[in-house]
Amino acid sequence: MPTQFRSSRRSFVASAALMALASLTLPDLAHAYDEQSTSALNVDANGIALKGFDPVSYFSPSGPVPGKAELFAKYEGATYQFASSQNRDTFSANPAKYTPAYGGFCAMGVALEQKLDVDPQLWRVVDGKLYLNVHKGAQTRWLEDVKGNLAKAEKNWPRLKDKAPKTL
Template identity: 60%
Template sequence: MKAVFARRTLLAAMISMLAALAVMPNLAHAYDEKSTSALNVDAHNVAVKGHDVVAYFTAGSPTAGKAEFTAKHEGAVYHFSSAANRDAFKANPTKYAPQFGGFCAMGVALDKKLDGDPSAWKIVDDKLYLNVNKDVQKKWVEDIPGNLAKAGSAWPLIKSKAPKDL
């Protein structure tokens, strides 16, 4: 009887632990609020949460990259869905790398460094911009030229500051 109770208790504890892990944020993809880097990267220096930045331009949608297709640019590691996309990035990284280091474009317009969400994106004048979420993106698109002007002025002043200090 004790063995059955012990197995059930262990099984319940394991299920609880798995459930807790499922709802916790993926810390490998979390940005560091204490970092003074101008690049929004995770703990492994991976940019855009591992999404293929070339695919935004070619496929027109967020596409998960693969660790087997990577390239480095300005200290960030970018993942790509194919060797062809990796090679296109290597040929012209400034064309494909997200603006404002991958931080939220609306956040930068408001003097903040907010995390960029790969699913809240827009290409404007052949440049990739991310927002912290789709609700913020709706506000950003109401005045893209005005918000880009504000962000362009703010970025040089905040890019070397930690998000928590803004």
């Protein structure tokens, strides 16, 4: 095969691989948060919190699982979905226990004075409260000093909660 064609083929294969990788890292627009919203809740365009993950499942040994659209409960302006009717009933009995801190925005982001979206599979329950992070790097940084980052986030949240993420 002539060198020119091998080079073109390699470029094509590299480009295709890069595009495939990019498609895996692009956010799911159905679950995108609104950077212009001044809501204190991180919900999608349909008001779904936690990108549809079951909030009660974060407190179980197996960890978070996606909820089902037909099993839901509303709380303080957000719709939460559940994997089972038992989890929905558990949530309904004490919703404040299961809702994520900082309206479901990234805990490390709030410590850094930002309202960032989250990856619902990057989480920790600390002292009975659910905290989420935007990516592995943020979670690593959060876990390096949970107590200190929590103190910063608690101080920042009242000032940030009603601001649009884009303005921060």
